[in-house]
Amino acid sequence: MDTRLPLLLLLAGVVAAAAPLLATAQLSADFYSSTCPNVEKVVSTVIERKFKEDPTTSALLLRLLFHDCFANGCDASILIDPLSNQSAEKEAGPNISVKGYDIIDEIKTELEKECPQVVSCADIVALSTRDSVRLAGGPNYDVPTGRRDSLVSNREEGDSLPGPDIAVPKLMAQFSEKGFSADEMVVLLAGGHSIGKAKCFFIEVDAAPIDPTYRSNITAFCDGKDGDKGAVPLDPITPDVVDPNYFELVMDKKMPLTIDRLMGMDARTKPIVESMGKKTDQFDATFGKAMTKLSGMKVITGKDGEIRKSCSEFNNPVNTDDGPSVIRISSLNPEEMMGSFAPATGKSPSAASESRKVAPGGAMEERMAAGEAKTDASGGAMAERLAAGEAKTAAAASEDENQAAGDEAAAEEEGTKSNKKKAERVTAEVPADEAAPAAKKPRAMGGQSFSMAGAGAGGEPAKKSTAMKSQSFSMASQPQQ
Numbered sequence: 438m439d440t441r442l443p444l445l446l447l448l449a450g451v452v453a454a455a456a457p458l459l460a461t462a463q464l465s466a467d468f469y470s471s472t473c474p475n476v477e478k479v480v481s482t483v484i485e486r487k488f489k490e491d492p493t494t495s496a497l498l499l500r501l502l503f504h505d506c507f508a509n510g511c512d513a514s515i516l517i518d519p520l521s522n523q524s525a526e527k528e529a530g531p532n533i534s535v536k537g538y539d540i541i542d543e544i545k546t547e548l549e550k551e552c553p554q555v556v557s558c559a560d561i562v563a564l565s566t567r568d569s570v571r572l573a574g575g576p577n578y579d580v581p582t583g584r585r586d587s588l589v590s591n592r593e594e595g596d597s598l599p600g601p602d603i604a605v606p607k608l609m610a611q612f613s614e615k616g617f618s619a620d621e622m623v624v625l626l627a628g629g630h631s632i633g634k635a636k637c638f639f640i641e642v643d644a645a646p647i648d649p650t651y652r653s654n655i656t657a658f659c660d661g662k663d664g665d666k667g668a669v670p671l672d673p674i675t676p677d678v679v680d681p682n683y684f685e686l687v688m689d690k691k692m693p694l695t696i697d698r699l700m701g702m703d704a705r706t707k708p709i710v711e712s713m714g715k716k717t718d719q720f721d722a723t724f725g726k727a728m729t730k731l732s733g734m735k736v737i738t739g740k741d742g743e744i745r746k747s748c749s750e751f752n753n754p755v756n757t758d759d760g761p762s763v764i765r766i767s768s769l770n771p772e773e774m775m776g777s778f779a780p781a782t783g784k785s786p787s788a789a790s791e792s793r794k795v796a797p798g799g800a801m802e803e804r805m806a807a808g809e810a811k812t813d814a815s816g817g818a819m820a821e822r823l824a825a826g827e828a829k830t831a832a833a834a835s836e837d838e839n840q841a842a843g844d845e846a847a848a849e850e851e852g853t854k855s856n857k858k859k860a861e862r863v864t865a866e867v868p869a870d871e872a873a874p875a876a877k878k879p880r881a882m883g884g885q886s887f888s889m890a891g892a893g894a895g896g897e898p899a900k901k902s903t904a905m906k907s908q909s910f911s912m913a914s915q916p917q918q
């Protein structure tokens with residue numbers, strides 16, 4: 438064997454790990470000092486007002502930033518509205534329930550008045566997320582600026598984002614490819630999932646071990662009047678505060694999303710969760726550092742890309758035969774979105790509520806195959822539930838088909854060319870085996886089957902509380918927007 442090989446591999450690893458840092462190095466603290474000196478003030482004024490009106494602002498922006506940055510870099514590609522003949526990252530399954538675009542637009546409007554076409558949308562996303570995390574009680578981390586906006590926005594990039602029941606080794610591989618260590622991955626999840634909510638649609642109580650009382654509460658809530666559109670807090674103790682509660686919640690198996698519960702059970706991540714849970718005083722510093730790195734991932738700088746005039750469209754949008762007819766996803770009726778997209782994912786809301794109890798495929802199956810899965814939470818009844826889930830698939834699938842057909846008809850009736858074209862495009866993109874899901878098992882949420890059928894619908898920093906109270910929690914349903 439070539440004795441230089443281990444050295445070369447080591448060097449390759451070091452270069453890969455340094456990639457995001459190199460990109461961050463092209464950014465600077467005083468990038469707008471002469472071209473738009475008030476940029477930070479303008480951003481923080483809008484964010485403080487938004488946060489005062491609605492503290493969930495922080496969760497919306499933090500998720501938006503993660504989804505933009507993790508899908509090919511922090512380049513504002515997630516903000517682009519799809520055109521009638523061109524899809525965009527925003528339409529990808531994992532992005533359908535992402536919100537906060539209106540907040541970025543509002544800041545952009547203010548900045549365009551002050552210094553036209555100077556501040557990039559990518560910088561606005563990074564700065565506004567930093568401010569909203571600080572207001573929610575999190576760290577005030579560094580966000581150097583100088584990002585430029587992308588000239589492309591691909592739906593496929595968004596589709597590659599991890600789903601909530603992705604297996605831990607796969608998730609670690611995804612983070613590692615992007616230059617993040619396992620510790621950084623865990624702390625990003627910990628901070629990110631310490632605020633905000635998860636819709637019942639995304640929750641599978643049997644896909645990983647879970648606290649029995651917590652399980653009953655979740656199941657009772659999610660089987661309630663709002664069904665899959667209801668949403669439960671990720672951190673029931675301090676749902677709007679960025680704090681280190683995550684670690685204890687994970688170890689207690691009291692988190693709604695499968696991936697978070699898996700973090701506390703996988704042999705690679707469990708020791709990290711335990712160790713970080715013992716050093717909560719270091720959380721702000723560690724999370725802040727990881728956020729600076731995430732916010733600087735694969736940024737576009739210098740003469741590349743552009744500074745958009747409007748964050749939701751390129752400066753020179755591709756002209757179509759019918760003119761640049763922009764479909765604004767945010768203006769579509771959520772029911773319409775659910776229907777339009779259901780065939781592509783093979784999952785209807787009713788199928789989703791079944792999968793809350795049934796966890797075929799995805800991480801659980803992988804772990805079972807690897808002999809890693811414990812049967813404690815899912816118990817011996819797993820096989821029975823799998824069988825029950827399969828029996829219900831045909832009904833769920835035919836519901837999907839009916840819903841999709843209904844939406845196409847509705848789009849046509851409305852006479853809006855853009856809506857009709859979109860319906861056509863969505864149908865055209867459905868692979869043959871997906872278009873007839875009746876013969877398939879109900880799909881788990883994770884991996885790339887992350888479905889969007891669940892899409893539905895102020896100023897003082899929040900107070901921290903790391904004290905763990907009893908696990909009773911109010912599961913307010915997600916307000917419709």
Ligand code: HEM
Nearest residue numbers: 496499500503534599600601625626629633634635636639
């Ligand atoms: C790495 C794997 C991750 C997966 C699989 C994942 C998945 C999810 C899912 C399924 C939801 C619920 C969405 C909904 O109900 O609409 C969610 C919510 C959220 N995620 Fe993640 N996430 C991950 C990492 C992160 C990271 C790294 C951050 C930020 C640093 C983050 C921030 C958030 C926030 C703030 C929410 C709440 C959003 C809201 O209330 O609207 N997530 N995540």
